[in-house]
Amino acid sequence: MLNGITVHPDCRHFRGDIPCRPNKEHGYQCAGCPVYAPIQQRILIIKLGAIGDVIRTTPLLRRLRQEYPNSKITWLTLTPAILPQGQIDEVLKLDLPSVLHLQQREFDLLFNLDKDKEACAMLDSIRATQKFGYQLHPRHGVAWPVGELANHKYLTGVFDELSQQNQKPYVQEIFELCGYEFRGEEYVFDTHEDQGYDWSQLPTSHPRIGLNTGCGDRWTTRLWSDEKWITLIGQLQQAGYAPVLLGGAAEDERNQRLHAATGAAYLGTFPLPQFINLMHQMDGIVTQVTMAMHISIALRKPTILMNNIFNPYEFDLYGRGQIVQPNKQCVCFYRGTCKLGGPGCMEELPAEKVFEAVRASVAIS
Structure with missing residues (x-):
């Protein structure tokens, strides 16, 4: 009691510095509050x-x-x-x-x-x-x-x-x-669908395959060449898919080149919530191991994961999509350069292999 008024600091709704939501929206006070929720842990x-x-x-x-x-x-x-x-x-x-x-x-x-x-x-x-x-x-x-x-x-x-x-x-x-057995619990994630973003420029007549073309600047051995992306885009278009180029500011120049060379859709760069919602519009995602991979899995999208420098067992796609790897063994585990020199083993990942993974993961109706 404070000055004769009941206060419940143990309630999940109680804020301490400002009115709680039940008070703000319904005028409830702690005494007799119908939504009082005492915290147990x-x-x-x-x-x-x-x-x-x-x-x-x-x-x-x-x-x-x-x-x-x-x-x-x-x-x-x-x-x-x-x-x-x-x-x-x-x-x-x-x-x-x-x-x-x-x-x-x-x-x-x-x-x-x-x-x-x-x-x-x-x-x-x-x-x-x-x-x-x-x-x-x-x-x-x-x-x-x-x-x-x-x-x-x-x-x-x-x-x-x-x-x-x-x-x-x-x-x-x-x-x-943390002391628990993992039972396939899914990610908890916000699609930002309630923001009402306008995606009218996206293709509508074919399954959309998002192509996340970058990987950050820490381990650049993950990058795939423009030539490989162009080949994959052509294969997807010929098969009846609608490729959509994805990325941030670091990928903008590359995506502009790929758009000019192939006609694949490219809407530009966006703040993170809008980028997440753009990915939510896709029917499948092709990506390297990067932030977009985690977003794709969280959005429960079929994810085609291009992996060369990490242990593939690390990634759980929840039965959606496939992990594709180069046709030769890589010697660049968690490295920015290949120990064998050259352009790196990612160039040994054929576009055909990625395309087949997309076709097996995302049906064309």
Whole structure:
């Protein structure tokens, strides 16, 4: 009671600094509130970035909501805009105010899924009954597993040989690190369909195949040449598909060239929410291992994944699409250059192989 007025700071709706939504929309106060929802567990997830890794951690939300339906889930990240509304009660961006705020709270469960030193330091400095994931080694200041559950994922991240031998998808590893069995839980993701974007310039008479032509600038051995893209586009068009070029500012020049050479649709570059919704308009996606791959899987699109430098077991396409790889073994595991020199093994991936994967994954009605 505050000045004789009942206040429930343990309610999922309670904000503390501004009126809660039930109060704002219906005039409810805590005393006798019909939607009072007392929190039974307080859960904190620390997953900072990159964007793709944040996206592919969201299946964990489904299990947590199943196990703890009356919990309050807080997520600390560097990319709050990518996280979906509804399943997460509180999204915080990693900055000084959030750090100071979290260090004064108590949680029942704390999951740190990043080896970044700042993420590990956060796990160490926040009070929680149970902690999972990674902490700082108290003497050496490096990331270190919290208990045996984190050992497998930790070791595959620090030794290339173990990473290459691993046969567990990333999502399964994350679930096991948190003490759960992975049961095929899908991503939790926002399509941004409610924004009403105008896609009237997209082709409408054939299945749309999105072609994400870039891969970022960290491991450029993933890139495919213009010649290969042009060949694939021609094969898709001849078979009755409608190729749509996708990418950001780094891919704009390439996509303009491919558009001019083939007539494949290219609408330009867009802010991330609009780009996500553009991908949602596709019937299938061809992409390298990059952010667009994670978005495609999250959108439940048949995904044709062109992989050359990562362990293919790492990726779970949920039975939609195929992983296609070069016809010769690559010697560029997590590398920006091929150890054998030359243009890299991605050029040994024939356009015909990618085309056949598209045809097997996306039917032409």
